[in-house]
Amino acid sequence: MNTLNITFPLERSDVVSMLQYFKISPTRQRVEIAEYLFQRPQHLSAEKILDGVTGAGNRVSRATVYNTMGLFANKGVVREVLIDRERVFYDSNPDVHQHLYNVDTGELTDVYDAQVNLVSEPELPEGVRIINTDIVYKVTSK
Amino acid sequence: MNTLNITFPLERSDVVSMLQYFKISPTRQRVEIAEYLFQRPQHLSAEKILDGVTGAGNRVSRATVYNTMGLFANKGVVREVLIDRERVFYDSNPDVHQHLYNVDTGELTDVYDAQVNLVSEPELPEGVRIINTDIVYKVTSK
DNA sequence: ATTGGTGCAAAGGATTTGCAGTCTA
DNA sequence: TAGACTGCAAATCCTTTGCACCAAT
Numbered sequence: 268m269n270t271l272n273i274t275f276p277l278e279r280s281d282v283v284s285m286l287q288y289f290k291i292s293p294t295r296q297r298v299e300i301a302e303y304l305f306q307r308p309q310h311l312s313a314e315k316i317l318d319g320v321t322g323a324g325n326r327v328s329r330a331t332v333y334n335t336m337g338l339f340a341n342k343g344v345v346r347e348v349l350i351d352r353e354r355v356f357y358d359s360n361p362d363v364h365q366h367l368y369n370v371d372t373g374e375l376t377d378v379y380d381a382q383v384n385l386v387s388e389p390e391l392p393e394g395v396r397i398i399n400t401d402i403v404y405k406v407t408s409k
Numbered sequence: 410m411n412t413l414n415i416t417f418p419l420e421r422s423d424v425v426s427m428l429q430y431f432k433i434s435p436t437r438q439r440v441e442i443a444e445y446l447f448q449r450p451q452h453l454s455a456e457k458i459l460d461g462v463t464g465a466g467n468r469v470s471r472a473t474v475y476n477t478m479g480l481f482a483n484k485g486v487v488r489e490v491l492i493d494r495e496r497v498f499y500d501s502n503p504d505v506h507q508h509l510y511n512v513d514t515g516e517l518t519d520v521y522d523a524q525v526n527l528v529s530e531p532e533l534p535e536g537v538r539i540i541n542t543d544i545v546y547k548v549t550s551k
Numbered sequence: 552a553t554t555g556g557t558g559c560a561a562a563g564g565a566t567t568t569g570c571a572g573t574c575t576a
Numbered sequence: 577t578a579g580a581c582t583g584c585a586a587a588t589c590c591t592t593t594g595c596a597c598c599a600a601t
Binding site: 349350352355367370376378390392394396397400403404405406408 | 497507512531532536539
């Protein structure tokens with residue numbers, strides 16, 4: 268069901284393989300960051316990633332976290348989620364899924380909905396192709 | 410096809426009615442901002458709105474533009490579009506539509522796709538209800 | 552040696568906030 | 577007069593950048 272067929276949590280050796288698959292050289296910092304991300308499918312901000320990685324006893328700088336997440340998002344290792352005004356989230360869930368965003372709490376959760384496949388692709392302008400389709404249900408608890 | 414049945418461009422008197430409909434008191438600044446927004450369906454950043462309104466010979470401060478757009482988005486006058494990392498866009502198009510975002514150019518365009526109605530609503534947690542559903546097709550021109 | 556990667560601190564830039572002044576019912 | 581609104585400037589805070597140092601081929 269997912270492209271990468273990941274079994275969470277991903278072990279270090281699998282992380283290295285994955286990075287190589289994406290043509291990313293597995294430096295110490297990148298591996299540690301990816302290990303943290305792929306403990307389980309999750310949505311994390313750069314700050315949380317920094318905290319998590321350093322909290323696990325590794326040394327990484329903020330700049331490297333930002334650089335690395337930009338790289339990962341670009342290569343398709345994670346998906347950037349721009350929903351919250353405050354910050355960018357990075358999604359380590361490789362399965363096809365949608366998001367539920369609670370505007371009151373700021374909570375972001377995954378939704379799986381098979382019927383969403385019925386969505387037809389739109390007519391595209393010349394020369395462009397779809398990278399991905401983001402579907403976000405904004406909800407309120409009021 | 411759209412809730413408000415707007416005919417662009419919206420005239421001043423219609424803008425006033427619309428704001429009242431949304432329970433927003435139509436101050437001079439708010440009316441001028443809304444007039445600018447509803448000249449036609451469009452996606453504008455706060456900065457562009459400020460430029461546009463002041464460029465039309467009106468006096469509005471940056472803070473008021475931000476306050477007003479926050480208010481408009483909250484009340485449902487416009488829709489906030491969070492796609493571009495750089496800034497928030499406000500969408501004055503009241504029709505049901507989706508977005509096409511070109512990651513290479515930063516261009517944001519509307520898409521109308523009837524078949525999208527086939528999307529089923531997801532199962533929701535207790536006590537929450539959907540405000541709206543955002544669908545964004547991210548495309549590349551490479 | 553050359554290229555790529557990292558880290559620190561400073562810079563950048565959109566948005567928010569505090570607060571005083573203004574308007575309006 | 578009270579409450580709502582506006583505007584200015586300062587503050588905030590996420591993210592990017594410049595640049596020196598380090599690593600690996």
